[in-house]
Amino acid sequence: MCMDIKAITYSHDNRSTHLSDVSAYIQEGAITTIIGPNGCGKSTLLGIMSQHYRPQSGRVLLDGKELSLLKPRELAQKLAVVHQQQEAPGDTTVEKLVRFGRMPYRRLWRTDNDEDEVAVEWALHAAGIDHKRSSILAHLSGGERQRAWIAMALAQRTQLLFLDEPTTYLDLYHQLELLELVRTLNRESGLTIVMVLHDMNQAIRYSDHIIIMKEGRIVGEGTPKSVMTEEMILNTYQVKVAVKSDAQSGLYMVPVGL
Amino acid sequence: MGKKIVSFGILIALLLVTILYSAATGSIKVGLIELAQGLIWGGNESVEVVRDLRLPRLFVAMLAGAALAVSGVLLQAVMRNPLADAGVIGISSGAGLVSLLMVTIFPALYFWMPLFSFLGGALACFLVYSLSWRSGLSPLRLILVGVAVNATFTGLGQSFNYRGSYAVTSVNQAISSIFTLKTWSDVEIMALYGGIGLVLAMLMGPWCNMLVLQDKTAKSLGIPVTKARLIVSAIAVLLASVATAVGGLIAFVGLLVPHIARLFIGSDQKLLLPFSALGGAWLILAADTLGRTLLAPTEIPASIVMTVIGGPFLIIMLRRSERVHGH
Numbered sequence: 001m002c003m004d005i006k007a008i009t010y011s012h013d014n015r016s017t018h019l020s021d022v023s024a025y026i027q028e029g030a031i032t033t034i035i036g037p038n039g040c041g042k043s044t045l046l047g048i049m050s051q052h053y054r055p056q057s058g059r060v061l062l063d064g065k066e067l068s069l070l071k072p073r074e075l076a077q078k079l080a081v082v083h084q085q086q087e088a089p090g091d092t093t094v095e096k097l098v099r100f101g102r103m104p105y106r107r108l109w110r111t112d113n114d115e116d117e118v119a120v121e122w123a124l125h126a127a128g129i130d131h132k133r134s135s136i137l138a139h140l141s142g143g144e145r146q147r148a149w150i151a152m153a154l155a156q157r158t159q160l161l162f163l164d165e166p167t168t169y170l171d172l173y174h175q176l177e178l179l180e181l182v183r184t185l186n187r188e189s190g191l192t193i194v195m196v197l198h199d200m201n202q203a204i205r206y207s208d209h210i211i212i213m214k215e216g217r218i219v220g221e222g223t224p225k226s227v228m229t230e231e232m233i234l235n236t237y238q239v240k241v242a243v244k245s246d247a248q249s250g251l252y253m254v255p256v257g258l
Numbered sequence: 259m260g261k262k263i264v265s266f267g268i269l270i271a272l273l274l275v276t277i278l279y280s281a282a283t284g285s286i287k288v289g290l291i292e293l294a295q296g297l298i299w300g301g302n303e304s305v306e307v308v309r310d311l312r313l314p315r316l317f318v319a320m321l322a323g324a325a326l327a328v329s330g331v332l333l334q335a336v337m338r339n340p341l342a343d344a345g346v347i348g349i350s351s352g353a354g355l356v357s358l359l360m361v362t363i364f365p366a367l368y369f370w371m372p373l374f375s376f377l378g379g380a381l382a383c384f385l386v387y388s389l390s391w392r393s394g395l396s397p398l399r400l401i402l403v404g405v406a407v408n409a410t411f412t413g414l415g416q417s418f419n420y421r422g423s424y425a426v427t428s429v430n431q432a433i434s435s436i437f438t439l440k441t442w443s444d445v446e447i448m449a450l451y452g453g454i455g456l457v458l459a460m461l462m463g464p465w466c467n468m469l470v471l472q473d474k475t476a477k478s479l480g481i482p483v484t485k486a487r488l489i490v491s492a493i494a495v496l497l498a499s500v501a502t503a504v505g506g507l508i509a510f511v512g513l514l515v516p517h518i519a520r521l522f523i524g525s526d527q528k529l530l531l532p533f534s535a536l537g538g539a540w541l542i543l544a545a546d547t548l549g550r551t552l553l554a555p556t557e558i559p560a561s562i563v564m565t566v567i568g569g570p571f572l573i574i575m576l577r578r579s580e581r582v583h584g585h
Contacts, residue, residue, distance in 0.1 A: 052477055076480025083474045089525035096526075103468065104480035156479070 001063055001078065001159040001192055002028040008048055008058035018044050019055070019216045026160075031186050031193045033203045036213035037237055042196045043084070043164055045213065049194065050081045050162055062160075076104035079160040080153035082146075084168060090138040094148045097137065098123050101155025119155050126189065127151035128181065143174030147181065154185070161185065163195040167202070175199075179206045201252050204228055212236055225251055262529060265522040269533065273320075273540045280316055280547040281308065285555060314440040319546040319560065320539035321448045322505030323515075325497040327538025328459045330512020331519075331531055332494035335466040336487050339397045343512035344379070344498030347404025350507050351411035352382025353499040358415055372451045375503035379495040382407055387491075440504075448504045455497040456535060462490050463528035470525065508561045510568030511538050517575055 003026035010019040019041050026032055026049075034042045047053045049060060051067050060067040062078060070078075080101070088097055101123060102116045112120075124130035129147045137145055146166060153161060163182065167175040183206055185191045197203045203210055204224040212220035212227055214236045220227040233241045233253065241253040282290055286304045296305025326344060333342040333349075344350045356378025357371045367374075390396070390403040465486045468476040476483050501508070515537040516530065523533045542560055545567065549558035 050478065052474060071480075072477065072482050073480035076478060079478075081474075081478040083472075083478070086472060086475050088471055091524045100468070100471070100479060103464075106464070153478075 002026055003049060003160070003194075004061040004064075005045075005049065006059045006061065008045075008055045008060070010044065010048055010053060010055040010058075012044075012053075017216055019048065022048075022058070022213075022216070022218055024211055024218060024221065026192065026194055027209060028192050029186075029190060030208040031182065031195070031206060032209040032211065033207035034194070034196045034211045034213060035198070035200060035203050036219075040213040041216045042213055044216075046081075046162055046164055046194065046196055050079055051075055052081075073104050076156060076158075078158050079162065080156040080158040081162040082149050082153050082164065082166055084164045086149050088137055090136065092137050093134055094129055094137065094140070094151070095120070095124070095133040097148055098133075098151045098155050101152040104156055119157050123151040123154035126154055126185065141174075142170055143177060146170065146174075146178060150178075150181070159190075159192055161191045161193050163193070165196050165198065167197065167199070175202070182206065200228065200233070204251050204253070228253065262523050266533065266536075269536050269540065273536055273543070276540060276543050276547065277316065277320075280543060281312060283547065283551055284308075284312060286312075310441070314442050314445045315546070316543060317445045318440045318448050318505055319542045321445075321452045322501040322508065323511055323538035323540070323542025324456060324535040325448075325452045325501040325538070326508060326511040327515035327519075327534040327541070328456060328531055329494040329497035329501070330538075331516045331527065331534045332459060332462065332466065332490050332497075333512065334516060335469045335527060336490045336494065337397075337400055338470060338472075339400055340517070341397075341401050341513065342404070343510070344494065344502075345507065345509040345512060346408065347386050347401070348382040348406075348408035348411050349379045349386075349495055349498045350502045350509075351408050351415060352385075353379035353495075353502040354507055355411045355415045355418070356381065357503050358418060362418075369447075372447055372500050372503045375499035376496055378411075379499035379502070380492070382411060383491055383495050444504050448500060451500040452497065455493055455500060458493050459497065459535075460531055462493065463526075463531055465490060466527035466531070470527070505542075506559075506561060508542065508564055510564050510572065511541060514568055514571055514575075515541055 005022060005024045005026070008019050008022040009017065011017050022041075022045060034045060036042050044053065048055055049067075051060075051070070051072075054068065062070070067075070098120050099112070099116070102112065102119060105116065121130075124133055127147045127150045129144060129151050132140060132144055132148070137148060140148060150163075150166075166178055166182070170178060179202060182193060182195065186193050207224055210220075210222065210224055210227050211218055212232060219236055220232050228243065228251065230241055230243050230253075233239060238258065239255050240257045242256050243251065243253045245251045278290060281293060282288055286307055288296070288302075288304055288308055292302065293305055293308065296302035297309060300306070329349075330343045333344060333347070334340055336342075353375040357375040360374040361368060361371055385407050386400065386404045389407075390400040392399070465481065468479060468481045469483070469486060469490065473483050476486075498512070515534050519530055519534045519537050523529045542564070545563040546560040549560050549563045552558065
């Protein structure tokens with residue numbers, strides 16, 4: 001399932017422009033990462049791509065179909081989003097949360113069928129949270145809670161998975177654990193993934209395709225190797241970096257000054 | 259799950275016992291067997307008095323309590339705010355004011371009072387939403403705006419009431435909550451509109467479960483958030499307005515009952531809605547029964563009993579709010 005973003009212009013308040021003339025293509029089966037400085041419009045673009053915001057002009061096509069013509073329920077069967085800082089009532093158990101992921105397939109008050117059960121079991125397992133299924137969310141660690149929310153998104157059984165800064169507030173171990181999970185979901189379950197990240201080295205390591213944004217525009221797009229250059233980072237972040245590569249680390253960058 | 263079934267069982271038993279006690283107790287005392295016989299075969303004068311005066315009162319009290327409690331659950335879900343309650347944010351006083359005005363100006367339209375009440379409640383709800391909406395609902399702003407709207411409508415209602423002695427007698431029951439002098443026609447109005455509201459509310463459980471998550475989460479799960487919010491709010495306003503139109507202004511029910519219910523039943527709205535309906539019915543019936551038996555023959559209105567119980571309870575609740583689930 002691919003997504004075509006065409007000439008999007010968007011403003012939250014009709015005064016300042018938050019996205020101007022943004023076009024991009026999300027390739028099926030790839031991990032695409034959007035990076036850029038704070039306030040560059042990364043999360044806004046993700047919001048446009050998931051129909052949370054309606055652009056003032058431009059179109060988003062999902063497999064050639066206009067996104068805005070899909071019913072909310074239809075869209076939720078094709079595209080799942082893990083947002084930043086999601087909340088649920090404190091006594092919600094992991095399993096119950098994951099069952100919410102079946103809402104797009106449910107009519108009011110119908111009970112779960114076999115397909116729902118299979119999807120919930122798979123989601124719990126794929127997110128590596130099935131051992132905590134009866135725990136309540138309030139008792140989980142940050143990493144486990146994030147995986148519970150990912151499991152909820154997986155239970156929607158979509159081909160597209162969006163993650164908005166999924167590693168924020170996690171320590172280094174859990175950041176890597178989460179990104180490994182994302183990679184596994186992509187490689188083994190064939191999910192097309194779009195995420196917003198802050199850490200450039202993580203973006204390099206875990207992405208097939210990187211979109212770099214600055215002030216509401218896309219300033220660079222391509223494979224990690226082709227876009228993550230010293231010049232690009234200086235222009236985008238106003239930070240001098242040294243881009244290195246060695247056998248053990250692959251491509252990586254180190255900030256060297258302002 | 260076992261705890262939840264036991265909680266339901268105990269609450270239903272409590273409600274039944276209170277109904278029986280309330281039906282048998284008061285200025286005219288009748289035994290339960292005598293009451294049953296009189297209701298079935300007739301011919302017992304004191305049972306007929308009970309049937310015409312006390313039983314309607316019982317039903318109105320229970321339906322009003324259920325309606326207010328469920329309206330509280332719905333508003334708390336839709337506004338994602340544990341303090342949302344029809345009484346606190348002005349829906350009840352809006353409903354009271356508009357029905358008061360209409361009934362005073364057009365006394366012939368008494369039967370349509372629930373409709374005017376609904377319009378008043380909807381007006382208040384709309385005001386609270388639109389005045390506190392600023393790219394999202396801030397819980398604090400919503401409550402502050404609600405308190406202001408409530409004060410305005412209450413003030414208008416009271417000034418109208420002081421306007422002249424002519425209005426006071428005919429209109430008093432619209433704004434104070436005395437369940438005396440309720441007839442079976444009040445029960446009919448209450449059961450019809452309140453019943454519709456309660457049935458619709460029970461169907462809203464899955465949506466309410468989604469609305470207590472954030473909008474962004476609910477949207478991503480394919481919920482038409484704006485539509486769901488509008489429908490759930492409308493049902494909440496209907497329930498609160500009907501309760502106000504027939505039973506008068508009663509504060510705290512929509513706040514207390516859902517909060518206590520959550521302690522027993524958790525935050526799953528599919529269970530919370532019916533449990534709160536039963537709890538609200540029991541609470542108001544108990545408050546009304548207490549009010550008319552405690553200092554008999556003097557009556558304390560249920561609304562006053564509720565305020566006396568509700569105030570301290572709210573303080574206790576806030577003190578231990580760490581342990582109460584926020585929404």
